[in-house]
Every structure is written in structure tokens, then in C-alpha cells.
Amino acid sequence: MAGGHQGQGWTSRWGFLLATVGSAVGLGSIWKFPYMVGANGGGAFVFVYLLALAVIVFPVLLAEFVIGRAGGKSAVGSLQDVAARHGGTRAWGLLGLWSIVAGILILSFYSVIGGWTIAYIPLAAQGAFAGQTGEQVAGIFNALLADPNRLILFHAIFMTLTAVTVALGITNGLERAVTILMPLLFLIMIGLVVFAAATTGLGKAAAFMFTPDFSKITPKIVLDAIGLGFFSISVGMGVMITYAAYSGREINLTEIAVATIAGDTFVSFLAGFAIFPLVFAYNLDPAGGPGLMFVTLPVAFAQMEWGTVVGAAFFILLLVSALASALSLLELIVSYAVERNVNRVVAALGGGLFCFVLGLATVYSFNEWSTWFPLAGVPGMEAKTAFDLIDFLTSNIMLTVGGVLIAVFVGWVMPSGAVAETLGVRNGASVGLLNFLLRIVCPLALAAVLWAGLFLTGGGGGG
Numbered sequence: 412m413a414g415g416h417q418g419q420g421w422t423s424r425w426g427f428l429l430a431t432v433g434s435a436v437g438l439g440s441i442w443k444f445p446y447m448v449g450a451n452g453g454g455a456f457v458f459v460y461l462l463a464l465a466v467i468v469f470p471v472l473l474a475e476f477v478i479g480r481a482g483g484k485s486a487v488g489s490l491q492d493v494a495a496r497h498g499g500t501r502a503w504g505l506l507g508l509w510s511i512v513a514g515i516l517i518l519s520f521y522s523v524i525g526g527w528t529i530a531y532i533p534l535a536a537q538g539a540f541a542g543q544t545g546e547q548v549a550g551i552f553n554a555l556l557a558d559p560n561r562l563i564l565f566h567a568i569f570m571t572l573t574a575v576t577v578a579l580g581i582t583n584g585l586e587r588a589v590t591i592l593m594p595l596l597f598l599i600m601i602g603l604v605v606f607a608a609a610t611t612g613l614g615k616a617a618a619f620m621f622t623p624d625f626s627k628i629t630p631k632i633v634l635d636a637i638g639l640g641f642f643s644i645s646v647g648m649g650v651m652i653t654y655a656a657y658s659g660r661e662i663n664l665t666e667i668a669v670a671t672i673a674g675d676t677f678v679s680f681l682a683g684f685a686i687f688p689l690v691f692a693y694n695l696d697p698a699g700g701p702g703l704m705f706v707t708l709p710v711a712f713a714q715m716e717w718g719t720v721v722g723a724a725f726f727i728l729l730l731v732s733a734l735a736s737a738l739s740l741l742e743l744i745v746s747y748a749v750e751r752n753v754n755r756v757v758a759a760l761g762g763g764l765f766c767f768v769l770g771l772a773t774v775y776s777f778n779e780w781s782t783w784f785p786l787a788g789v790p791g792m793e794a795k796t797a798f799d800l801i802d803f804l805t806s807n808i809m810l811t812v813g814g815v816l817i818a819v820f821v822g823w824v825m826p827s828g829a830v831a832e833t834l835g836v837r838n839g840a841s842v843g844l845l846n847f848l849l850r851i852v853c854p855l856a857l858a859a860v861l862w863a864g865l866f867l868t869g870g871g872g873g874g
């Protein structure tokens with residue numbers, strides 16, 4: 412009874428792939444990727460991001476898959492068992508706990524942003540954006556942020572949807588819905604890209620995203636890019652350990668890893684090409700921060716025929732993809748609780764409630780606490796609100812530290828024969844390469860970037 416997930420195994424390769432893609436594709440790709448690219452100056456950041464995906468995120472994703480399949484339990488249980496099996500200490504379970512704490516913190520703010528997508532569905536459907544200028548659309552967004560009660564309401568709705576779904580254990584039902592809705596989201600996004608491509612901003616957008624100015628690369632930008640890579644692919648925190656634990660042995664993990672990263676990156680670039688042409692065509696600020704998507708896409712909906720329908724459909728689909736990601740976060744927490752004999756319903760509702768309360772810090776960061784900078788005395792953190800700090804702490808620190816340790820665990824604690832066998836890889840060269848990446852490249856690169864990004868304040872924007 413792998414981790415006590417009654418009836419929750421992924422029945423097929425498709426189901427598992429949809430689950431991992433469902434976890435990966437979400438607000439990270441569509442909301443966060445564009446604003447981080449914008450805040451960090453464009454092409455150079457995109458370049459580092461892609462490099463980080465290939466050299467760091469991909470091996471760590473494979474490592475999580477290996478741990479999950481070999482362990483067959485929650486993040487904590489899998490790490491403990493696999494460590495013990497290979498002569499390591501069961502204290503590796505602490506790494507699982509660390510990732511669960513990261514998951515709790517991420518879910519707390521993820522749900523607030525998920526709430527924004529809920530708020531936008533009726534706005535779009537009622538034509539609130541129709542005929543509005545860029546400035547007026549920004550005004551609608553700012554009014555939402557300024558009102559903590561509305562934010563709390565939508566945050567509560569989002570968290571309830573997530574917690575109830577996980578409590579009922581209907582993850583598979585949701586995955587089935589995602590099978591249909593995800594391709595629809597792709598289609599709408601392609602439509603948005605076509606619309607945006609017809610504006611005057613296309614050339615500037617392409618230049619912005621694809622002309623790397625390497626002089627802009629600072630340690631902080633590299634840390635941001637790696638943090639976003641982990642966040643966007645849902646790696647560095649055991650979600651993929653948990654999911655791989657449910658996967659059938661016949662499923663080829665390497666294929667799933669490649670497809671997950673490719674699918675997520677495809678969506679990120681679609682988002683970039685839907686948003687940046689509008690930014691330049693309407694003279695918006697690419698470094699506008701977390702509101703970027705919420706003030707650019709409505710401008711498109713305002714201009715297009717059928718904009719109310721397309722807009723409402725877009726936000727519904729974005730909500731579904733955000734829910735699939737939030738589910739994976741809560742499942743990470745719940746699978747551990749269930750393993751400790753907590754009732755699934757209690758764990759899901761209790762976990763959801765706890766994250767909801769923590770999320771209030773994010774809610775107030777956009778209004779009442781917007782000028783409260785908890786680490787005002789720390790260089791590089793002077794202007795970060797509570798939300799900025801939670802985001803920075805989780806993506807840039809907790810996920811990267813988790814990533815280093817996961818790489819070290821699979822690279823150094825598990826014998827490479829066992830890793831190769833778990834992955835079903837027989838080719839010596841690919842095993843050697845994976846080993847080299849996990850043993851040497853990931854730990855050294857991540858440790859160096861963490862150190863430099865935290866202590867050499869190279870200025871730089873964003874985040």
C-alpha cells in the first residue's frame with residue numbers, strides 16, 4: 412500500500428505524465444515566468460533559465476523520480492527507506508520534512524495568486540475590460556490588490572477547492588479533467604500569441620526575450636533563474652518523489668522527465684509571446700512585477716472580438732492548471748501525514764486551513780503591509796515585502812538547498828547501479844553523465860550560486 416494512497420496509483424503512462432505536467436504547468440509558467448523575465452532584463456535571464464533547466468533541474472527531477480520509485484512512499488518515508496537500504500542514515504528523512512515546510516510556504520502564497528485568477532473570471536465574463544485602456548485595466552488590478560477582503564475571499568475559495576479535492580482523494584478525477592482542459596489552455600494561449608503577434612510589439616518582444624546581454628548576468632540573476640526553474644518544474648521539494656511513488660514500474664521515468672520539462676517550457680514561452688508584444692505595443696513596463704500578466708492579457712481581451720468569452724475561458728483554464736499544481740503541493744503534505752496515520756480528510760482540510768492562514772501574510776503584502784519590509788536592514792532584501800520574502804526564501808533558498816541535497820543523495824548515497832536499474836537505463840555513458848551531473852555539477856553549481864546570490868549583492872532587479 413505504497414504510502415496509503417488507496418486507489419490513487421497512476422493507471423497509465425499518460426495519467427502519470429498528465430500528473431507531472433499538471434503539477435509543473437501552472438502559475439509558475441504563465442504568471443511568474445514572464446514577470447521574472449521582465450524584471451530581470453529579458454534575454455540574459457531566459458538564457459540562464461534554459462541552461463539551468465538542462466544542467467540542474469533535469470538531473471534533480473530524475474533524482475526525485477528515482478527516490479520515489481525506489482522508495483514507494485511519501486517524500487519523507489521514501490528518503491528514509493532508500494537511505495537505510497543503501498547503508499545511509501534515516502536522518503535523510505529530514506530532507507523530506509524540509510521540503511514539506513517549503514511546500515506549505517509555497518502553497519500559502521500560491522493560493523492567493525490562484526485567487527486572483529478566480530476574481531478575474533467574472534470580471535472578464537462581464538466585460539469589465541471591454542474597451543478599456545491599459546491604464547484602466549491596471550486600475551482594475553490595483554483595486555483588487557488594495558482590497559484585502561476580496562483577496563481573502565478568493566484565496567479561501569481557491570484553498571477550499573484544493574483541500575476538498577485532495578480530501579476526497581479525487582486526484583485522478585481532476586487529472587481526467589486536466590486531460591481535456593490542458594490542451595484547451597494550450598489552444599487559447601496559441602490564439603493569444605497570434606493576437607499579440609499582430610501588434611506592433613512583436614519585434615521588440617522577440618528582441619527582448621532572445622537577445623541576451625551577457626553583461627547583465629549577476630549571481631543574483633542566476634539564483635533567480637535557478638529558483639524559477641525549480642519552482643516552475645515543481646522540483647527540489649519532493650512533489651515529484653511523491654508522484655513517482657505512485658507510478659507503475661513499466662513507465663520510463665526519463666521520458667516523463669523530458670516531456671514534463673519540454674511541456675512546461677513550451678507553455679512558459681507561449682506566455683512570454685502572449686504578454687511581451689502587448690507590453691511593448693501598449694507602453695507597459697516589462698519590469699512591472701507580479702501584476703504583469705493581470706494587466707497585459709486583459710488589454711488583449713479588451714481589444715478583441717469575443718474578448719469576454721476568450722478572457723473568461725482563459726482565466727478558467729488558468730485556474731484549472733493552477734489547481735492541478737496546488738493539489739500536488741497539498742498531496743506532498745498529506746501523503747506524509749497519511750503515512751503517519753493521520754486521516755486523509757483531516758490532513759487535507761487541516762493542511763489547507765493552515766496554509767490559508769499563512770497566506771494572509773501574502774494577502775496583506777499587497778495592501779496594508781505593502782510598505783513593511785521585514786528584512787529592511789539586510790542588503791538586497793531592503794525592499795522585499797513579506798510576500799517577496801516568502802517567495803525568495805522558498806524558490807531561491809529552500810528549493811535550491813533541497814535540490815543540492817537530493818542530488819547528493821542520489822549521486823553519493825545511492826549506488827549508481829541501483830540508480831541505473833531504477834531508471835531502467837542500460838547505457839553506460841548516460842548513467843555516467845547523470846552521475847557526473849548529480850555528484851559534481853549540481854552540488855557545486857548550486858552551492859556556488861546560492862552563496863554568491865546571497866552574499867555578493869550584485870544589485871540587479873526583480874523578484
Ligand code: PHE
Nearest residue numbers: 435437438439440642643645
Ligand atoms: N510548478 C508549479 C507552477 O509552475 C508550482 C509548484 C511548485 C507546484 C512547486 C508544486 C511544487 O505553477
